[in-house]
Amino acid sequence: MTAAYQLAKAGISVEVFEASDAVGGLARSMKLWGQTVDLGPHRFFSRDRRVNELWLEVVGDDYRMVDRLTRILYRRTYFHYPLQAGEALRKLGPMEAGRCLTAYAREWVRPTKEEGNFEAWVTRRFGRRLFEIFFKSYSEKLWGIGCDELDADFAAQRIKKFSLFEALKNAAFSGSNAHATLVDRFAYPIGGTGMVYERMAEAVRRGGGAVRLRTPVGRVVTENGRVTGIDLPEEGFRPYDEVISSMPLTALVARLPEAPEAVTAACRRLTFRNTILVYLEVASGDVCRDNWLYVHSPDLLTGRITNFRNWAPELYGDSPNTILAMEYWCNDDETLWAEEDEALVARAKTELLRTGLVTDPERVRRGHVVRIPKCYPVYRRGYRDALAPVEAYLRSVEGLQVIGRYGAFKYNNQDHSVLMGALAAENVLSGADNDLWGVNADYETYQESSRITDTGLVNEPVSRS
Ligand SMILES: Cc1cc2nc3c(=O)[nH]c(=O)nc-3n(C[C@H](O)[C@H](O)[C@H](O)COP(=O)(O)OP(=O)(O)OC[C@H]3O[C@@H](n4cnc5c(N)ncnc54)[C@H](O)[C@@H]3O)c2cc1C
Structure with a gap:
C-alpha cells in the first residue's frame, strides 16, 4: 500500500491487486463483536525519519501514545519484558537465580562458541539457564524447529545487542538505555493499526488509482528478462511496465515463466x-x-x-x-x-x-x-544460501521489485515493509537505485534517527549503538 500511495501521490497510474477482502495484510484491523481488533499485537515503531514522516502524513493527529506493558508468563509467574534482571532473579527464587548466575558466569570464563545459531547467540549473552527459561520454549513454539537450527539473524533483528549484562546495567542505571527491545512508548492509530493502510488505499483511489480487492494475481509474466505484465486467473493477461510484488516469494518465483530450475529449486527450500x-x-x-x-x-x-x-x-x-x-x-x-x-x-x-x-x-x-x-x-540455518540465488535472479529481472514480509522473505515489522514500499516507489519514479534487499538487514544503524511523540516527530542524534 505504501508503494501505491507514493506512486499515486506522484501522479502515476497505479493499480493494486489484493487477494483478500481488505487492505493491510497482516497489519489489517477488523470489526469483531462491536470492537476493533488487529491480527495480534501491532506496535508501530521506527527510528527512521522517512518512515515516521510518512506515517504521520497518513495518520495526522488520529493516534494515541500507548505505554507498553508486556510481560512473560512462565509457570504462572509474570516477568517484565524485556527482562529486568533484578526482578527475574528475585522471582525465580534463590536456587534458580543461583543457577542462572552461575551459568552466566561460565560464559565469561568459557564463552559459548557463536556458530550462527540462535541458541548459541542467546546462551552467549544470557547464560544457558536463562536461555532455557526465557527463550527456548517460546522460540520453539514460534518456529517449530530447535533453537540450534534457527539462524542467529532472528536474534540479531529482534533482540539486538541486549544481554544479561545490559539488563543488569539497566537495573542499576534505569533509563540509560535506548535499545530497540526496551522502547516502551509507541504511537497507535485510534482506528487500529490497519487504519494506516485503509487511508493509503483511499488516497490511491482519490488520486485516480484502483485498489481491487478479492483479486489475486495468478503470476507475474516476463519476456526476455523483462516484466511485461501480470496474469489474473479470471481476466487473463494485463500489461504493465513495472510490477511491485508483495505476494509470497515462494509463490511468485514458482510461477515466473523464465526462472531457471536452480532458482525455483533454491526457493522451494524456503519455508x-x-x-x-x-x-x-x-x-x-x-x-x-x-x-x-x-x-x-x-x-x-x-x-x-x-x-x-x-x-x-x-x-x-x-x-x-x-x-x-x-x-x-x-x-x-x-x-x-x-x-x-x-x-x-x-x-x-x-x-x-x-x-x-x-x-x-x-x-x-x-x-x-x-x-x-x-x-x-522461517530463518532456518542455511536459509541465506537458499535465498541468495533467488535474490540474484530477481535483481536481474527488469521492471520487477519484490517487497515486504513474505514478498522478500524478511522477518519485517510494519516499518520495514513501509520503507521497502516507499523505496520501491522511488525506484520507479526517479530511477533511484535503492537496494530493497538491504532493508531490515542492517540491524545497527538508522539513516536519520527520529521518534514519534504526543506532539509529533522529534529528531534524535543518529544511533549507532
Ligand atoms: C501476530 C503478528 C504480530 C505482529 N506484530 C507487529 C508489531 O507489533 N509491530 C509491527 O510493526 N509489525 C508487526 N507484525 C508484522 C506486520 O504485520 C508485517 O510486517 C506487515 O504487515 C508486513 O506487511 P507486508 O506488506 O510486507 O506484507 P503483508 O502484510 O503480508 O501483505 C501482503 C499482502 O499481499 C496479499 N497477497 C498475497 N498473495 C497475493 C496474490 N497472489 N495476489 C494479490 N495479493 C496477494 C495478501 O493478502 C496481503 O494483503 C506482526 C505480524 C503478525 C502476524
Missing part, C-alpha cells in the same frame, strides 16, 4: 510458519494490564496473548467486554492447522483458564478463529 489466532470475548474490562503477554510456559501451546482493551479506548468504545487474541503457530501439515474452529476455541478457552488470567469459565462468552497462512518466514 513459512502459519499462525492461528483465536479471539475470545471475556465479560470483564479488567483481565490484565498488558498490551500483550508472551507465554513461555512449555505446558501451554499458545505463545502470545493480546489484550485489545489496553491499546486505545476507541477500539472498544462502550463495550464492557475485553477481547483477547491467543496465538498458535504451526506448519501446513500439523493437525492443529486442520483443527475445526470449535475445537480451537475450546482449546484456547481451556488454556486461558490455565493461565489464571480468567478464573470463571462463564465469563468467556464466545470465540472467533482467523487462520493466517505463511505468516513467518
Whole structure:
C-alpha cells in the first residue's frame, strides 16, 4: 500500500491487486463483536525519519501514545519484558537465580562458541539457564524447529545487542538505555493499526488509482528478462511496465515463466510458519494490564496473548467486554492447522483458564478463529544460501521489485515493509537505485534517527549503538 500511495501521490497510474477482502495484510484491523481488533499485537515503531514522516502524513493527529506493558508468563509467574534482571532473579527464587548466575558466569570464563545459531547467540549473552527459561520454549513454539537450527539473524533483528549484562546495567542505571527491545512508548492509530493502510488505499483511489480487492494475481509474466505484465486467473493477461510484488516469494518465483530450475529449486527450500489466532470475548474490562503477554510456559501451546482493551479506548468504545487474541503457530501439515474452529476455541478457552488470567469459565462468552497462512518466514540455518540465488535472479529481472514480509522473505515489522514500499516507489519514479534487499538487514544503524511523540516527530542524534 505504501508503494501505491507514493506512486499515486506522484501522479502515476497505479493499480493494486489484493487477494483478500481488505487492505493491510497482516497489519489489517477488523470489526469483531462491536470492537476493533488487529491480527495480534501491532506496535508501530521506527527510528527512521522517512518512515515516521510518512506515517504521520497518513495518520495526522488520529493516534494515541500507548505505554507498553508486556510481560512473560512462565509457570504462572509474570516477568517484565524485556527482562529486568533484578526482578527475574528475585522471582525465580534463590536456587534458580543461583543457577542462572552461575551459568552466566561460565560464559565469561568459557564463552559459548557463536556458530550462527540462535541458541548459541542467546546462551552467549544470557547464560544457558536463562536461555532455557526465557527463550527456548517460546522460540520453539514460534518456529517449530530447535533453537540450534534457527539462524542467529532472528536474534540479531529482534533482540539486538541486549544481554544479561545490559539488563543488569539497566537495573542499576534505569533509563540509560535506548535499545530497540526496551522502547516502551509507541504511537497507535485510534482506528487500529490497519487504519494506516485503509487511508493509503483511499488516497490511491482519490488520486485516480484502483485498489481491487478479492483479486489475486495468478503470476507475474516476463519476456526476455523483462516484466511485461501480470496474469489474473479470471481476466487473463494485463500489461504493465513495472510490477511491485508483495505476494509470497515462494509463490511468485514458482510461477515466473523464465526462472531457471536452480532458482525455483533454491526457493522451494524456503519455508513459512502459519499462525492461528483465536479471539475470545471475556465479560470483564479488567483481565490484565498488558498490551500483550508472551507465554513461555512449555505446558501451554499458545505463545502470545493480546489484550485489545489496553491499546486505545476507541477500539472498544462502550463495550464492557475485553477481547483477547491467543496465538498458535504451526506448519501446513500439523493437525492443529486442520483443527475445526470449535475445537480451537475450546482449546484456547481451556488454556486461558490455565493461565489464571480468567478464573470463571462463564465469563468467556464466545470465540472467533482467523487462520493466517505463511505468516513467518522461517530463518532456518542455511536459509541465506537458499535465498541468495533467488535474490540474484530477481535483481536481474527488469521492471520487477519484490517487497515486504513474505514478498522478500524478511522477518519485517510494519516499518520495514513501509520503507521497502516507499523505496520501491522511488525506484520507479526517479530511477533511484535503492537496494530493497538491504532493508531490515542492517540491524545497527538508522539513516536519520527520529521518534514519534504526543506532539509529533522529534529528531534524535543518529544511533549507532
Ligand atoms: C501476530 C503478528 C504480530 C505482529 N506484530 C507487529 C508489531 O507489533 N509491530 C509491527 O510493526 N509489525 C508487526 N507484525 C508484522 C506486520 O504485520 C508485517 O510486517 C506487515 O504487515 C508486513 O506487511 P507486508 O506488506 O510486507 O506484507 P503483508 O502484510 O503480508 O501483505 C501482503 C499482502 O499481499 C496479499 N497477497 C498475497 N498473495 C497475493 C496474490 N497472489 N495476489 C494479490 N495479493 C496477494 C495478501 O493478502 C496481503 O494483503 C506482526 C505480524 C503478525 C502476524
